[in-house]
Amino acid sequence: MEAVQGSMLLIYALVAVIALIVLIAKFKMNPFIVLIVVSLILGLSVGMPMGAIVKSFETGVGNTLGHIALVVGLGTMLGKMMAESGGAERIATTMINAFGEKNVHWAMMTVAFIVGLPVFFEVGFVLLIPIAFNVAKRTGTSMVLVGIPMVAGLSVVHGLIPPHPAALLAVTAYNADIGRTILFALIVGIPTAIIAGPIFGKLMSKVVFPDPDNPLIGQFVDQGGAKRELPGFGITLFTILLPVALMLIGSWADLFFAPKTFANDFLRLIGNSVIALLIATLVSFYTFGKLRGFNREAILKFTNECLGPIASITLVVGAGAGFGRILMDGGVSKAIVGIATDAHLSPLLLGWFVAALIRVATGSATVAMTTACGIVAPIVSSVGGTRPELMVLATGAGSLILSHVNDGGFWLVKEYFNMTVPQTFKTWTVCETLISVLALLFTLALATVL
DSSP: OOOOOTHHHHHHHHHHHHHHHIIIIISOOOHHHHHHHHHHHHHHHTTOOHHHHHHHHHHHHHHHHHHHHHHHHHHHHHHHHHHHHTHHHHHHHHHHHHHOGGGHHHHHHHHHHHHTSSSOHHHHHHHHHHHHHHHHHHHTOOHHHHHHHHHHHHHHHHHHSTTSHHHHHHHHHTTOOHHHHHHHHHHHHHHHHHIIIIIHHHHHTTTOOOOSOOTTHHHHSOOSOSOOOOOOHHHHHHHHHHHHHHHHHHHTHHHHSOTTSHHHHHHHHHHSHHHHHHHHHHHHIIIIIGGGTOOHHHHHHHHHHTTTTHHHHHHHHHHHHHHHHHHHHTTHHHHHHHHHHHTOOOHHHHHHHHHHHHHHHHOOHHHHHHHHHHHHHHHHHHHOOSOHHHHHHHHHHHTTSOOOTTOHHHHHHHHHHTOOHHHHIIIIIHHHHHHHHHHHHHHHHHHHHO
8 A cells, every 4th residue: 555645644643533532532431442443443544554554553553652651650659658658648648738739739830840850751640640649639629620630740851851851851952051941941931830730720620620539549549547647847858859850850860970981870779760660669668668667568559559540540551652653654754844944933932833633643751852952953043043042942832732633641641530532632731832822932031132
């Protein structure tokens, strides 16, 4: 079969996305199965070689799950230990007392903004979800009010602020100054997170009501029972921020030791997100386990029972990535890039537009940002006249737009918040799009001042 070219590719991709939404949302079919079936049909429809379709899907799943499965598994164990010891309850109580019950959505955004700085979105998500569940339960508020500010804070730092890998790569590609990039990113990112997080979250919590019977809440919230002494705030904060600190140290390894030395390599190893989470989880067995009076059998029971509920989430996230890979290998991403480069936009708008189109096609903010930099950087350097730091922000903003069914983050939010697909579109997808558009507008405003 001949490969499909041009605008027909985009039509096939659009039909595939609509089919996914209808089958999962309206016909209540299993998302994991639907994603596999639609991906295979799309691959056949756009004329991919039959032998390559399954391989392409498996590559997408493997590339994503190689990282996500480890991160979600270790993060869930850490969250479970924090919940069983009362650590999540301690942080929730302290935050409620500090901010007041009416301002918990501001508290969640603030915590996410800080925790999210050195970590991938998924890592920050699994670290903070036990605290979100606890805050929602203790204040009797919706997961939308508590959760949307959390994911907004994480998303803004993921897309805009170094030391995130994609943002760092963009800094290099555009020859930007990293210090200035961080400063401009904070100027743009803070108001963006405020509007798309607490303000939008409060608005949506009045119209979107997730099913309160959430099977995951039991894993992360103490269900009453005997009153016990909670761990101290300091030891709890130390344990939960340990992976964040390790990742920061890893990203700054060159400041401490010369590259390619044993010490430098060792810091980079412990700063790897999987190793950092593993170390923190092992530490939690002591701080949240032994110190709280739990024996080894109890810790084994906690870590075993928390993995069951996350199996389906992990598979769906992987299948979403497989679908994204079919879009990429089938030529859809290339067709989208062609449209963007033919549009002859100003450099800032071009960076945003290319990243936005790749994001919609592939579902990955990191892929969108890194690919867009490679395409746009040579064009910008030949045109000149635009601050490279602002190019980083515009490209990062574009990479966050319109998260939908081919994005792992979409399924993480849907499953953990216990929402339907339409509810996830109304909350998470709109939140991501708000972040993208607001960050672009603030970047353009900054460009007129500088």
